[in-house]
Amino acid sequence: MPRHLERHYAERIGWLRAAVLGANDGIVSTASLVVGVAAAQAAHADILIAGMAGLVAGAMSMAAGEFVSVSSQADTEKADLARERLELTQDPESELAELTAIYVGRGLDAALARQVADQLTAHDALAAHARDELGLTEVHTARPIQAAIASALTFALGAALPLLIAWLSPLTVVIPAVAVGSLLLLAAMGALASSAGGAKVLVGAARVTFWGAVAMAATAAIGALFGTTVA
Numbered sequence: 001m002p003r004h005l006e007r008h009y010a011e012r013i014g015w016l017r018a019a020v021l022g023a024n025d026g027i028v029s030t031a032s033l034v035v036g037v038a039a040a041q042a043a044h045a046d047i048l049i050a051g052m053a054g055l056v057a058g059a060m061s062m063a064a065g066e067f068v069s070v071s072s073q074a075d076t077e078k079a080d081l082a083r084e085r086l087e088l089t090q091d092p093e094s095e096l097a098e099l100t101a102i103y104v105g106r107g108l109d110a111a112l113a114r115q116v117a118d119q120l121t122a123h124d125a126l127a128a129h130a131r132d133e134l135g136l137t138e139v140h141t142a143r144p145i146q147a148a149i150a151s152a153l154t155f156a157l158g159a160a161l162p163l164l165i166a167w168l169s170p171l172t173v174v175i176p177a178v179a180v181g182s183l184l185l186l187a188a189m190g191a192l193a194s195s196a197g198g199a200k201v202l203v204g205a206a207r208v209t210f211w212g213a214v215a216m217a218a219t220a221a222i223g224a225l226f227g228t229t230v231a
């Protein structure tokens, strides 16, 4: 049997969770916006304009937020690596002892740990310390631009779904159509994220559907209130 056929949830979960969360944000915030504006007795065109503005604004703010947070993570990683590089040149002996201690802590006997530390240090000292001391691996390196684009795209994809339902529905049924359609989408997304992460599917689906329903009910109530008082 070829090595590593078993599938590791952790490897997939990182990017899938971010994608599903981004899409969920898009669905919940745009569906709530559409339901709220519709509840305020707006015209069909105005509902769609508000929804489209919500999609673009949400995608841009997700991108900005992700870029800033991942950039600061990248800055921290760079600073850690620079300090490690300095320590390796200033005090290679205690760095070697530190690496050896890490391998002993992972279960190697002292002699073997020292041998492994020696060989990995000779091969690429910074890479060994980055991976085994700082926990920085190629896979988990912070990529701000990719992260920003990914979260903006997943948000926009999520937001486009309730917007499409609103566009295809006659004005009289926009609210129930968008509400039911979006809740079904959220349940499917929640189930997908849970199954990908090896968690209980129904719990995941119920959790995100519940909060989606609360968000839509709140905006519908406020929309209806504003619709009667402002009109």
Ligand SMILES: [Zn+2]
Pocket: 084, 087, 095, 098, 129, 133
């Ligand atoms: Zn070190």
